[in-house]
Amino acid sequence: MADNLKTKARYQTWIRIYKLLIFLVISLIFLWVTLLPVHLYLRVLSGILALPFIYIAFILSYSVYQFAAFGGNYQSKIHDLMVAKVNWDGKGKILDIGTGSGSLIIKLAKTFPNSFLTGIDYWGGNWEYSKAQCHQNAVIEGVSERIDFLKASAADLPFHEDEFDRIVSCLTFHEVKDRRNKTEVIKEALRVLKPGGEFVFLDLFMDEKIFGDEKELLNILKKHGVSELNSCKLDKVMKLPKLLLNKKVLGNAMILSGRK
Numbered sequence: 001m002a003d004n005l006k007t008k009a010r011y012q013t014w015i016r017i018y019k020l021l022i023f024l025v026i027s028l029i030f031l032w033v034t035l036l037p038v039h040l041y042l043r044v045l046s047g048i049l050a051l052p053f054i055y056i057a058f059i060l061s062y063s064v065y066q067f068a069a070f071g072g073n074y075q076s077k078i079h080d081l082m083v084a085k086v087n088w089d090g091k092g093k094i095l096d097i098g099t100g101s102g103s104l105i106i107k108l109a110k111t112f113p114n115s116f117l118t119g120i121d122y123w124g125g126n127w128e129y130s131k132a133q134c135h136q137n138a139v140i141e142g143v144s145e146r147i148d149f150l151k152a153s154a155a156d157l158p159f160h161e162d163e164f165d166r167i168v169s170c171l172t173f174h175e176v177k178d179r180r181n182k183t184e185v186i187k188e189a190l191r192v193l194k195p196g197g198e199f200v201f202l203d204l205f206m207d208e209k210i211f212g213d214e215k216e217l218l219n220i221l222k223k224h225g226v227s228e229l230n231s232c233k234l235d236k237v238m239k240l241p242k243l244l245l246n247k248k249v250l251g252n253a254m255i256l257s258g259r260k
C-alpha cells in the first residue's frame with residue numbers, strides 16, 4: 001500500500017525482531033544437528049546447547065505477543081500509565097527522549113492538545129524504528145503539526161538549558177551506548193528541564209549493572225537539582241504477566257518521577 005494511503009499507525013514492540021530471529025535460527029540449527037546421523041555425543045551436546053537459545057527465543061516471542069496490540073497490548077498500557085503520571089496543564093513544551101516509533105509522544109499530544117512536543121531518538125541501525133515512521137504515525141493520528149521529531153543522542157541533547165516544561169523517557173537511558181555512565185544521561189535530560197518542571201522516566205533503574213545502586217542513584221539525582229523525587233517499581237503500579245517480570249524484560253523496571 002502506498003505510504004500516503006496508510007490509515008493505521010504502526011508501533012513496533014520493544015523487542016527487535018532481528019534479535020528474536022537470531023535466537024530462533026540458532027535454536028533450529030542445534031535441534032537439526034540432534035537429528036543428524038552423527039555421533040551420539042554430538043547430538044546430545046547439540047540438544048543441550050539448544051536449550052538456552054530456545055528459552056530466550058520463547059521469552060522474546062512471548063514478550064512480543066504481550067507488548068503488541070494484537071496480544072496483551074502492554075506497551076500501550078505502560079505508555080498510558082506514564083501519560084497519566086504527567087501532571088500538567090498542557091501549556092508549554094514537552095520532550096520525549098528516545099521516542100522510538102512515536103507511541104508515547106502521540107498519546108501525550110492527544111492528551112495535551114495545547115502543548116508543543118519534541119521527540120528525539122538516535123534511530124540507530126540496530127533498532128527497527130525511524131523518524132519517517134514517527135512522522136507518518138503522527139500524521140495518521142492527526143497531531144503532526146505540533147510534534148517535531150529530531151535525530152539526536154540522549155547523551156548530548158541539542159537544546160538549551162531549562163527549555164522544557166515536562167520531559168518523559170521510556171526504556172531509553174539504558175540503551176544509550178555513547179555514554180558509559182547512564183546516570184550522566186539522566187543528568188543530561190534534567191539539564192534541559194526548566195526549574196519547577198517535572199519528569200516521568202521509566203527504565204530498568206533497578207538493574208545495578210546498568211544504573212548502579214538504586215539508593216545511590218536517587219541520592220545523586222537529589223543532589224543534582226531534583227527537588228522532589230518519587231520512585232516506584234513498575235509491577236507495583238501495574239499488574240504484569242509473570243513472564244514479563246523476567247529480569248531481562250521488565251523485572252528491573254521502575255518509574256522515577258519528580259520535579260527539578
Ligand SMILES: C[S@@+](CC[C@H](N)C(=O)[O-])C[C@H]1O[C@@H](n2cnc3c(N)ncnc32)[C@H](O)[C@@H]1O
Pocket residue numbers: 014097098099100101102103104120121122123124127129152153154155169170171172175176177178
Ligand atoms: C526500548 S526502545 C523504547 C522506545 C520508546 N521510548 C517506547 O517506549 O516505545 C529504546 C529506544 O532508545 C533509542 N535510543 C538508543 N540509543 C539512543 C541514544 N543514544 N539517543 C537517543 N535514543 C536512543 C532507540 O532508538 C529506541 O527507540
